[in-house]
Amino acid sequence: MDLTEIKDPxxxxxxxxxxxxxxxxxxxxxxxxxxxxxxxxLGANLGVVELTLALHKLFQSPKDKFIFDVGxxxxxxxxxxxxxxxxxxxxxxxxxxxxxxxxxxxxxxxxTGHSSTSLxxxxxxxxxxxxxxxxxxxxxxxxxxxxxxGMALEALxxxxxxxxxxxxxxxxxxxxxxxxxxxxxxxxxxxRSAGKYKRxxxxxxxLMKKIPAVGGRLAQTAERVKDSMKYFMVPGMLFxxxxxxxxxxxxxxxxxxxxxxxxxxxxxxxxxLVHVITQKGxxxxxxxxxMKDRWHGVGPYKIDSGEKIKPVDAPPAWSEVVSSTxxxxxxxDERLTVxxxxxxxxxxxxxxxxxxxxxxxxxxxxxxxxATMSAGLATQGMKPFLAIYSTxxxxxxxxxxxxxxxxxxxxxxGIDRAGLVGADGETHQGVFDISxxxxxxxxxxxxxxxxxxxxxxxxxxxxxDDGPIAVRYPRGNGLGVAMDETFHSIEIGSWEILKEGSDxxxxxxxxxxxxxxxxxxELQAKGISVKVINARFIKxxxxxxLHELMSMNLPILTIEEAxxxxxxxxxxxxxxxxxxxxxxxxxxMGIPDRYIEHGxxxxxxxxxxxTKEQAIQHIQRMLPSKQQRA
Numbered sequence: 001m002d003l004t005e006i007k008d009p010x011x012x013x014x015x016x017x018x019x020x021x022x023x024x025x026x027x028x029x030x031x032x033x034x035x036x037x038x039x040x041x042l043g044a045n046l047g048v049v050e051l052t053l054a055l056h057k058l059f060q061s062p063k064d065k066f067i068f069d070v071g072x073x074x075x076x077x078x079x080x081x082x083x084x085x086x087x088x089x090x091x092x093x094x095x096x097x098x099x100x101x102x103x104x105x106x107x108x109x110x111x112t113g114h115s116s117t118s119l120x121x122x123x124x125x126x127x128x129x130x131x132x133x134x135x136x137x138x139x140x141x142x143x144x145x146x147x148x149x150g151m152a153l154e155a156l157x158x159x160x161x162x163x164x165x166x167x168x169x170x171x172x173x174x175x176x177x178x179x180x181x182x183x184x185x186x187x188x189x190x191x192r193s194a195g196k197y198k199r200x201x202x203x204x205x206x207l208m209k210k211i212p213a214v215g216g217r218l219a220q221t222a223e224r225v226k227d228s229m230k231y232f233m234v235p236g237m238l239f240x241x242x243x244x245x246x247x248x249x250x251x252x253x254x255x256x257x258x259x260x261x262x263x264x265x266x267x268x269x270x271x272x273l274v275h276v277i278t279q280k281g282x283x284x285x286x287x288x289x290x291m292k293d294r295w296h297g298v299g300p301y302k303i304d305s306g307e308k309i310k311p312v313d314a315p316p317a318w319s320e321v322v323s324s325t326x327x328x329x330x331x332x333d334e335r336l337t338v339x340x341x342x343x344x345x346x347x348x349x350x351x352x353x354x355x356x357x358x359x360x361x362x363x364x365x366x367x368x369x370x371a372t373m374s375a376g377l378a379t380q381g382m383k384p385f386l387a388i389y390s391t392x393x394x395x396x397x398x399x400x401x402x403x404x405x406x407x408x409x410x411x412x413x414g415i416d417r418a419g420l421v422g423a424d425g426e427t428h429q430g431v432f433d434i435s436x437x438x439x440x441x442x443x444x445x446x447x448x449x450x451x452x453x454x455x456x457x458x459x460x461x462x463x464x465d466d467g468p469i470a471v472r473y474p475r476g477n478g479l480g481v482a483m484d485e486t487f488h489s490i491e492i493g494s495w496e497i498l499k500e501g502s503d504x505x506x507x508x509x510x511x512x513x514x515x516x517x518x519x520x521x522e523l524q525a526k527g528i529s530v531k532v533i534n535a536r537f538i539k540x541x542x543x544x545x546l547h548e549l550m551s552m553n554l555p556i557l558t559i560e561e562a563x564x565x566x567x568x569x570x571x572x573x574x575x576x577x578x579x580x581x582x583x584x585x586x587x588x589m590g591i592p593d594r595y596i597e598h599g600x601x602x603x604x605x606x607x608x609x610x611t612k613e614q615a616i617q618h619i620q621r622m623l624p625s626k627q628q629r630a
Contacts, residue, residue, distance in 0.1 A: 009057075027049050028049055032283075038090045038091055039297075042281070045073055045075040045076060046287060047171075047279055047281060053255075054255060054259055059266075065136065065139065067139065068141050069152075070115045071099035081107040093604070113391075114395065118142050119140050119152050121140070126166050127164070139167045142170060150369065169274050172276060173278045247261045247264055247275065249276070319473070322416075322473060326338060326385060330356050336462060337361065341362075341366055341392060367393070368398070374404070378409035384412065388416065390415050394436070406442075408442045408468070409467065410467060412461045413469070413470035415471065416475070418473055419510065420605070422475070422598065425597050433472065438538060444469040445538040446460075473510075497534075501529040502529045504619050504622060505533060506520065506559060508558065512559045516532050520532050535568065550576060556584070557586075558590075569588030589609070589610055
């Protein structure tokens, strides 16, 4: 069967296990070939081929609802629901989304991109199903990494209490975006080695009842015996204590075992958890043997060797600059510790971990815990640096407000992937942190123009002692500038004039500085002189420079690769209002009030009008007399 001819998964119903195995191999080959061109989440999807086929064979999507936690493992689901023909556009501008997307298909019932949301969503859908007296199965599929998230444990607790009919599939591959950590991970490891607990328990009960003479008495105490046995058979039995019927562990690549246990789950009332063991990257040798999980999310690669196709002699990644600076500072300051929520690889912290294993803490997918743990470290005079993606910092907002900033604790935040991130799309665009950080008292927020300034900002953050401080930096590589040999501190709240001008001023920072400089250059050719300022401190503002600009009544354009609502431009408007600059001309450029989908960053910037051409037009509108002259 040509995968592009698939319209829906109904054809799976009549396939034998042998046919399913052949079909699974075909899907794996398809994914390996397609993702070698587009990039994407290869390892996670190669691991769930048999599981996804078994689910679609035994359930009736979209009547039965599959809820993929995180969603990066939904590619097979997309193929089976008629989207194989779109895989050439995967994660491309206006193309197929790399995560579940409701507008793509009726089979996508929940949109996600962050972890640990599936169980709560499933509980909501289950309650709605029961209130509406509908007959369907609600099936969240969650990985062992996502299960460590506090939200998932809150949902487990509620589901077990309410005894709702939900079938939870625990996809256990011992990995998330990195090696999993924590007591729950260790408990799952003991379960993996415990064998088929449910079947053994049932068989032992049956045998006890068959014993002559004492069988009746044993039968009367069967429940107590079973309760004792479960602690003997599987240490902890966490899920049964939560109120779930536990099936497993199940070989996630064995169709017979999968179908047997899923059939049991369908017939069992109340909450059920099917513990499925899968191998991330299965079927592709480079991904199977990669112990650091570099095949979780990949760009283009050579199929035969697995070699990644990357630019030659590219400048260092922003996160690498931050990590190497922290490493150097840690040699000088024993108080410096680094915390990450499952992002050692993504935040390029491997070298720091190797040199200072006792001072780097991977807390798993637990951003709230990471923030408050950092606050706890700060109360004891330590210098905690929390390396976290902008999109994941959103998950720790209350901890920022209540635990860190309210107590004015000296926690450093390395906000990675700040700005548009491209192919991962709207769930991962790092465009909200400025708005929610600048509204919190005591917070300092800065962003560098290049990697040299970045290392000095990290140094500044480490040397800062007056409260919380954040350094934002984008995804990808730096600009290739020369790096200073020694660090120096940057005065808090100080801006930098990059180009002088007398007719107007552009205030911007980070990734939009090159665009502003080019706009100023082209305007100069039109006879318009525009000052370009590196507004590297987003909070606090450089009030001295703002007073100087506004007292001259110089028209101001602010540019930011972040949302306009409550952003940097808004803070400049607020300054003008608070200081009674009533006639000050201020215009703003930034991310409009909508979610920005996936695509290359330059395509997205063009779509939303965050371009050099738009900057030129804004300046010209503020200077009509100059425009006429030009």
